[in-house]
Amino acid sequence: MTQPSEIERLIEMMAKLPGLGPRSARRAVLHLVARRDAQLAPLARQMQLVADTARECTNCGNIGTADLCPICTDPRRANGQICVVETVADLWAMERASVFSGRYHVLGGTLSALDAIGPEELRIPQLVARIDEEAVREVILALPATVDGQTTAHYIADRLEERVALTSLAQGVPIGGELDFLDDGTITAALNARKPL
Amino acid sequence: MTQPSEIERLIEMMAKLPGLGPRSARRAVLHLVARRDAQLAPLARQMQLVADTARECTNCGNIGTADLCPICTDPRRANGQICVVETVADLWAMERASVFSGRYHVLGGTLSALDAIGPEELRIPQLVARIDEEAVREVILALPATVDGQTTAHYIADRLEERVALTSLAQGVPIGGELDFLDDGTITAALNARKPL
Structure with missing residues (x-):
């Protein structure tokens, strides 16, 4: 192995994030390692800060930093x-x-x-x-x-x-949506819920 | 703002990684915040470890954890x-x-x-x-x-x-490559460098 095990482990952990795979995790980690002081260390600190302070609002389930969210x-x-x-x-x-x-x-x-x-x-x-x-x-x-x-x-x-x-919530044609690109279910819902002009 | 500023800041930092944008960074951060002890805190520690130990090999420029890479x-x-x-x-x-x-x-x-x-x-x-x-x-x-x-x-x-x-390195048709999907330059290079069977 040419990749030191610490970096290998970091790539494995990053690859578990949604939207990232082994290849993009490797790219992200190399990007970070090349910017250790400017990006990697601050990102590590920010993650630790969030890990220490973030919690679910006990009332609504939103993410916040106190028992109740803003x-x-x-x-x-x-x-x-x-x-x-x-x-x-x-x-x-x-x-x-x-x-x-x-x-x-x-x-x-x-x-x-x-x-x-x-x-x-x-x-x-x-x-x-x-x-x-x-x-x-x-x-x-x-x-x-x-x-x-x-x-x-x-x-x-x-x-x-x-x-x-x-x-x-109402169902229908999204703003900017073109009928040609919509699925049958959405068109059916939009027609059934049609409104007088 | 509903997102606490700590989380907002983390999303901004993650969005700067190659391959991630604001949307996928938000998704990754929510994924991590929901797994604070299992993923977020270990990832923060691993990043800090790499930030502290990774360095460029003084001889070849590879990434390692010592002055000279393995x-x-x-x-x-x-x-x-x-x-x-x-x-x-x-x-x-x-x-x-x-x-x-x-x-x-x-x-x-x-x-x-x-x-x-x-x-x-x-x-x-x-x-x-x-x-x-x-x-x-x-x-x-x-x-x-x-x-x-x-x-x-x-x-x-x-x-x-x-x-x-x-x-x-030789230039030519990649293994598994189909001619139909190759650019003209690659085909030209492969033809010019053709070898006797």
Whole structure:
């Protein structure tokens, strides 16, 4: 072996990241090793800092650096709406759109009989508890349009029915989308949900 | 902002790695934050370890953890051959092929008038010095088949002429390559260098 074992080990660890494989991990590590003081050492320190400080918000499951995330501690966001998302990435995507001013609830996955993921694994009991605690009027289900995502949405709807208003994100043609490139399901959904001009 | 600044900063740093952008960096960081103890903290420690220990071999420019890399300290590899490569990644690629048993010399780039990279920036004086020091008989130029790569090869050939045998990697059809997918230059090179069966 020409690669020292320390570097070999770092490449193996980097190759486990989503979106990277052995080849791109090698490239990234060589890039970093050539910039030890300017990039590698600061990146190592930042990772350690995040490893030490990041934690899940005990209320909504968002990632933060305290027991409660900035959204859950912001009184302006207690507007009686909770948007239920699958992952923290989905929460961030919603926040980038800057269109929702309520709070979130991150499930951390979707119900899956195959993977033996039940309601207890998904913070669904915590969601049910928040309805009363936070005087929630509306729960917006922003779950993926997959079989598991929709199963999860139906399960949550069953649990919360008659206690809050339940809505879900609209389905249809994405902004900038061309019909020619859309799948049949999306076109069907968009046609069925057509609106008067 | 919903992303805590520590995580935001980590995403920015990861997004600077080759092969990653803001989107894939966010995905990788979320993956790591969800596995703080199992992946993030060990990765941070490994990066710090590499940042502290990795250094360039003073003889050949390979990456190692001592002043001289394992190849330069291995007496069996002092066979009078030096293979000149552009980057450490190229050196590793040669080593994976397990076909070369001599030593290497990593230039760290190619001559480039545009980027003002001259021989002094490229460890070329060190290469010239090694010819006598290590009783080198043959220098194999394994430089990229680009204009800058070939300029560099010619420059080195001029400097070393009449002191050592100079060779370069053969150009032609790659193993498993289909003619239909090859560029004209490769086909021309392969035809010009055709061999009797």
